[in-house]
Amino acid sequence: MTIFLLVISGLYALFTLLLWITWLRIPPGQLPGGSITDGPRITVVIPVRNEADNIRNLLDDLSRQTYARFEVIVADDSSTDATLSIVQQYAQSAPFALRPLPLTNERTASPKKRAITQSIAIATGDLILTTDGDCRVGPNWLASYAAFQTQTGARLISGPVTFTDEHTVFDALQTVEFSSLIGSGACTMQLGVPTMCNGANLCYVKEVFAEVGGFAGFDHLASGDDEFLMHKISVRYPNGVQFLKSPEAIVRTGTHQTWRGFYNQRKRWASKWRAYDSYLPSLLAVFIFLCNVVPVVAVLGWCLDFLNGNVTLLVIGLKLVPEFLFLRQILVFLQKKSSVPVIPLTQFIYPLYVLFFGLAAQGKGYYWKGRKLT
Template identity: 25%
Template structure:
């Protein structure tokens, strides 16, 4: 009976939190998009890449379709020792689009951080720092080589920056869905992260953002010294940047304009997804935020109660009752939250797909959480311990 009571208490806490978070960002969203402002902000777009030859053509097509004046932005590709034809493809794109200021540099250089300490920057952070050091414009826009950029991406940021005094503006990221179940899992999992991110921004507790769609003032980035103490961690260039801006008391905002959302491809295998989640877990454990860790524990424990109820129900039918009750309530509340986030990004939300994902979500979450605690992980041909 004590276990059952504890499970129900945990369920109530989880449902209340998800509803509070969702109602928070719904309440603050404007029903009408802001009026577009004439282009005047200048952007340096930084794109780190390593072995991205298969993804670059889609990125190139979206860059070609950008409607922002080419005189107001530059693109800096930083190659992180790619082993494929990424370098050649960027060179060819550069030659075919001389109207766009495109630069291609190698990240293989001194990897001491900007503070001059002996701490070395991880490869990903090094590529971003290298691009920023070479940038010419006051606003940095970071993205990835496996994304597709919306046509009015830069106009959206130009308007957002004009309408606020933000030093950092975070944008949305959507993972494309295909016919595979794994892509649908990643799509809805990313949607949940976007909902949590937007909820944290609107709740004045911004703790998570995505480096595939992140804009900030160059000088503010340099002043915030975002890599101090975290330079060696393989991932987290986004959340540690956000953390650095928060510590400096800088103004932070979230852009909810659907035309600012970038699309990225899903990982193709479970092994790749597992390694990615292990990489993400390592960065979250190093984030200086009790809030994000508390939410992570709450979500993990909620999944654990569902799995335990499935097992314990064979000895005590009351656990089966909790399993059905908990799953149905969780499915409805999670669906309300994610469908609301989908409306923000003008996405189609399929309840049938979400139901299928919800059935395996507790097992995936527990597996990723437990296996992320031990051993090294691999990412793009390199092994890391953090």
Template identity: 30%
Template sequence: MGMNLLAFFFFGALVIYLAILVMLAVFWRKSKGKTTEKMNIFDYPVTLLVPFRNEKSQLPKLLESLEKLTYPSLQVILIDDDSEDGGAEYVESWIKGKSYSHFLMVQSQEQGKKGAIEQGVVLSNGYIILTTDADCVLPTDWVENMLQPFNDPKVQMVAGPVMSEDRKSNFNQFQQIEWSSILLMTNFFFQINKPIMCSAANMGYRKEAFQHLGGYQGNSEQRSGDDSFLLEKMVRAFGHHAIHYFTDKKVLVRTKAQKSWSLFLAQRARWISKWNQHQSMENAFGAVVTAGFSLASLLSPLLLLGSGWMPLLFLLYWVLKLGVEYVVMNKVLEGYEIKAPFLSFIYASFCHPCFVIVVALSSFFGKFKWKGR
């Protein structure tokens, strides 16, 4: 009787998990059917802010990407957040060598990314502020496409998808699969008008709206959250209809894949550590549900302790889990022209529950250092 209850528990959790995946896939497909009315706005002043700290090795690829952006009325401000690796000097030398009048490098007067962005906004001459990170590569027509939703005067903020770069290893493909799950969740909450997360690596907002909200006032003491906290303030002030989320590949921003598990875990734990600082229940709900399903998967080997059909039920549990994950998440990756082999999904399906639990524990008990701080 005890093992029967155990089997019922695991398969009950699995059915709910798979139903959620299917639901996320349905909303993802629905978002693909939405289009934004295209209208060229070639005289619309735009400022792109790129804060950076100790990322000299990433700067050549970043600057090459920024140099190829095709939008004419664009100001680019790179804000040095007290780099110690010569990155600021490298950017200054690059700008002087190119003689670009629309590129500007400034030293942040405040410590931290939020302070750097606030300074960039003050110095900007654009009506629209776009932001990205120093380890990113942008499509050449990214600015034009990010501007389209602002044709609607009600739209105050726009966010888009982020995906790690392509590298042929199980670890790097694991990161891409994990990114696909983040995109599915992000899109779902936007679709149900309860946006809870986005990425500052691919984001834009009206300068006037940012100033009206007082920038990061109220959460400036938090090291991270320059994206999600600002999103929360925007939704409270202007409503969910004022926020637009893209899933289109034409605005996909590529970010650097983490080089090691320790760096990847530290990054995700830092992100998750602020979940209880948000005022919406959806943040807490998403974190708890994800951790709960991951824990169920980690405990599923208990089925092997039973006799008769129990070992077969264990096998069925993982076959169903892997099969639905592959169908749903591979569809997201294919939409961005990413080909992840089935073996990578097997690797991810088994590793991800452990990864989630370790990240959750680290977010509660870990001490984070990021970029030397």
């Protein structure tokens, strides 16, 4: 037992240090001097449902973009609030091409994939850039993507996502936990084995979406409009998936204010790993699960007096120290340095969190946007 715990902990320490070094080696995205006038045309696709409280803020952000070659399609998925009417009214005076797309209230396994697919069908842009109706973006968001895609020729670009201002410890914990996902996803792209990305800040070439058959093959799953598509594109273009490491490209969204909302989102994310075609993301998910089980087992072993206290401290240290170095680096990049002191608390809670959602994901179904999805 002792050898097993030490081996898993050692492997995790090496893995986390590899991520840390890889993150430091990702070249930062740079905007060229002056405005960009001849870059690719971008279609921003925003699938929404019941975002009346948020959508105007995002549209205002898009009105302040420094890059002019873009259009926006807001695909409204049968909102029961004023979302659609707000977008339609905004379109009358918007300083950019804004196209509301009302969707019928038909039953589908993945409403978001349907919204994106129908939006792409009418899109005029060379690049598709997706985000969510409750997100906020900076004035150089589009310019950073246009410049990066022109410079690299990337077929899919994943961007950084974080949360808006934290007001509670629960908010800060979400920020730290989410930064680990963003950082890990970025590093695996840099290593040429992409595993994770986020549809709240995801860009891909429109023609490539058609080449890989869009969401075909996983359109029966409620989640995965981001990661499964990325995996399909990475198979066709092994070097074509990249991460945009630029503060200008950061998308911000609100933290979950209720446990129920947090639970349903994390259960939705955790449920995806069983559907991966590639063995690597599934293997990584199992590895991370084991690495978070090990400290719990070590502490229990010490409490029950069948594991040496020094071994327990070593197991815990091999997890905590490399993790702290990595998470701190990601949080500083995401302009969340104020959340760094919360890292130790997150590290204490996270193993229990992983165990809980790893087991919860085995059950089918969750609620999202007022609907029960499977």
